[in-house]
Amino acid sequence: MHLKDETRETAAELRIHGGRIDTAALLYPSAPQPWIDLSTGINPIAWPVPQIPLARYQRLPLAREMAQMTAAAAEAYGLPANAAIVPVSGSELAIRLLPRMIGAGRVGILTPTYGSHGAAWRDAGAEVHELVALPDPNTHELQTLIVVNPNNPDGRAIARADLAAFAQAWTADARRLIVDEAFADVRPDVSLLAMPELPVGVVVLRSLGKFFGLAGLRVGFVVVHEPEAAAWRQLLGDWPVSGPACEIAALALRDAAWIAKARGRLAADRRRLDGTLGRAGLKLLGGTDLFGLFEGSDGIDLLDHFARAGILIRGFSAPAGRYRFGLPADEAAWRRLEAACGTLAA
Incomplete structure (x- = not known):
């Protein structure tokens, strides 16, 4: 399918964020229903x-x-002993508020990663540096560093x-470290929230929506050093969540049986995904138990x-060929995914 010139801008929206089923349906009106x-x-x-x-609604x-x-x-x-948890209407909002709370300056982002981090800081006027590895704490002149983990x-x-x-x-020199743990529910072993204490200057973000499907x-x-929580609460107001x-x-977070079962199912499904796409010729580049990153071949979109x-x-707009x-x-x-993979292999 070759998109007409007037639809190219709309098609580009599909490479900015996930979840744009409405845009996809407009671009591909003949696609089978329902969309997956x-x-x-x-x-x-x-x-x-x-x-x-x-x-509760009234x-x-x-x-x-x-x-x-x-x-x-x-x-x-x-929860580290010296930290506080502040609820927010989605971790995306927290990402957008971080420059206001911390102040723009020289910011490093471990890339490639979720694009909203860079966009939020650039919109705030920060000098953003994209890094491929953790910087040397003893020599780097950045004021803030953002790491998404996983x-x-x-x-x-x-x-x-x-x-x-x-x-x-x-953080020993009063620098800030932002750790986005939106996907850490499937990798709790990497979370900084199991530390006895949170270093002053560290901010951890968590998301309910990814793992719980909500x-x-x-x-x-937002998890911060206790004295910083008051500023977040003041900014977000008395009712940050409905x-x-x-x-x-609260019910979902306390459902330990469902959490354990979901982790097992997601791990098994991720193995199935890797096998399905691998047999179609896609190259596995990485992922978590909620998604996989693959590289295509032969210039096929x-x-x-x-x-x-x-x-x-x-x-993704860049690098090309990754999905x-x-x-x-x-x-x-x-079955529909396997059928689409079959036609790709053919």
Whole structure:
């Protein structure tokens, strides 16, 4: 399929963020229905949300309900003794607010990674440097460093002990370290929240939506040194998350049996994904148990190929030829993915 010139700008939107099924449907009106969204890296089998009493929608969330949710987050993620958890309406909002909270300056970002980090700091006027490795804490002149761990989209992970040691050295000169742990639910072994204490100057972001499959709930958390929490709470106000979201998040975070079962299922499905795409000739570059990053061959635009089959994957503007695949939700979706892979191999 060759897109007309007037649609090229719209097609480019599919390479900026995942989840744009509406845009894909406009570009590919003849694609099979329903669309299968493999573009987001979100758990396709969500935590089973119970019916929430109407009263939760009719009033503002209570302080104790917010406290119950943050306590559940501390139990699920871990919480250093000197740190506080602040709820936020999705970790994306926290990413956008970080320059305001910290102040723009010379910022380093370990790349390639989630594009909103760089966009947020550039929009704030920061001098952004893209790095391919952790900088030397003794020589680098950056004021802030951003690390996504595990990384999106290649799954690169820095061991907790290594990142903790780096954090101690990096923040010793009053520099800031931002660690985005949006995908750490499938790699809890790398999370800094298991540290006894959080180095002053470290900010950790967590997202409920990825692992629990509840991205539309818009719940995330900012974990900071306790004295810094007041500024975040003042900025976000008394009701940063809705009452129903508080109740759902607290229940989900405390559902240890579901969490353990989901981790096992996601790991098995990720192995199946690797095998399915590998047999179609795609090269595995990395990933987590929520997504895989693959490289195509022969100059074929895989975003276009799978979209014609009604399957949205995540393409990238640069580097070309790399694509992120999430996990199908059920056997019908797996069969459609396997069929699309079969035509690719042919």
